[in-house]
Amino acid sequence: MTPEEKSIFIRKKLDELFPQPDIPLQHRDPFTLLVAVVLSAQTTDAQVNRVTAALFERAKTAQEMTRLSEQEILDIVRSCGLAPQKARAISALSRILVERYGGCVPQSFQELESLPGVGHKSASVVMSQAFGKPAFPVDTHIHRLAKRWGLSSGKNVVQTEKDLKSLFPEQAWGKLHLQIIYFGRRYCPARGHDPRYCPICSCINAHDEDEV
Numbered sequence: 001m002t003p004e005e006k007s008i009f010i011r012k013k014l015d016e017l018f019p020q021p022d023i024p025l026q027h028r029d030p031f032t033l034l035v036a037v038v039l040s041a042q043t044t045d046a047q048v049n050r051v052t053a054a055l056f057e058r059a060k061t062a063q064e065m066t067r068l069s070e071q072e073i074l075d076i077v078r079s080c081g082l083a084p085q086k087a088r089a090i091s092a093l094s095r096i097l098v099e100r101y102g103g104c105v106p107q108s109f110q111e112l113e114s115l116p117g118v119g120h121k122s123a124s125v126v127m128s129q130a131f132g133k134p135a136f137p138v139d140t141h142i143h144r145l146a147k148r149w150g151l152s153s154g155k156n157v158v159q160t161e162k163d164l165k166s167l168f169p170e171q172a173w174g175k176l177h178l179q180i181i182y183f184g185r186r187y188c189p190a191r192g193h194d195p196r197y198c199p200i201c202s203c204i205n206a207h208d209e210d211e212v
C-alpha cells in the first residue's frame with residue numbers, strides 16, 4: 001500500500017471508530033483552552049481537568065488571572081507535572097495578554113508561540129480547537145503512530161507534521177489529531193500486545209514487530 005492508500009484507509013477507519021471525537025481538555029473559551037494546554041505537558045487530561053476546574057473558579061479570564069500571584073496559581077496546579085514552570089508561564093502569559101492583546105488570545109502562530117510556555121504543538125491545538133484554523137498538532141504519540149503506519153519517515157515532529165498535512169485534506173487535520181490520540185489510548189498502550197487484532201495495523205501491514 002502506498003502512503004496515500006494507507007491515509008485513505010486510516011481516515012475511514014478512524015471516522016468509523018471515533019466519528020465525533022470530543023476535545024478532551026475542558027475549557028470555556030480560547031483563554032481557558034490555552035491555560036489547559038499549557039498545563040497538559042507531561043500530565044493526563046483528567047488531571048488537567050481536575051486542576052482547571054479549581055483554577056477557573058478563581059480566575060477564568062486573563063484579567064482575573066493577573067490578580068492571582070504566581071504562588072497562588074502554583075498552589076492550585078501543584079499536582080501537575082512541572083507545576084512551578086507552568087504556574088510561572090500562566091502568570092506571565094496572562095499579563096502579556098492583558099498588556100498587549102486586550103486580554104484576548106491572539107490568532108496567529110507567531111503571536112501564540114511567543115507566549116511563555118506555548119510551543120508549536122500547543123499553538124496548533126489552540127489554533128485548531130479554539131479558532132477552527134487549519135493546524136495539525138503532532139505530539140510524540142501521533143509522531144510514533146505516523147511512523148508505524150508508514151505515513152511519515154518519522155525523522156522528527158516537524159517532518160511528521162509536514163508529511164501528515166500533505167497526505168490528509170486540510171479540513172480533516174484537527175479531527176484527525178483527536179482521532180489518532182483516542183486511537184492510541186484505546187489500542188496502543190500495552191507492550192507485547194498482538195498487532196493482528198489492531199484495526200489499523202492488521203489491515204495495512206504497517207507493523208514492525210520490534211516496535212510493538
Ligand code: SF4
Nearest residue numbers: 187188195198201207
Ligand atoms: S498494532 Fe498495536 S501499536 Fe500498532 S497501531 Fe495497532 S494497536 Fe497501536
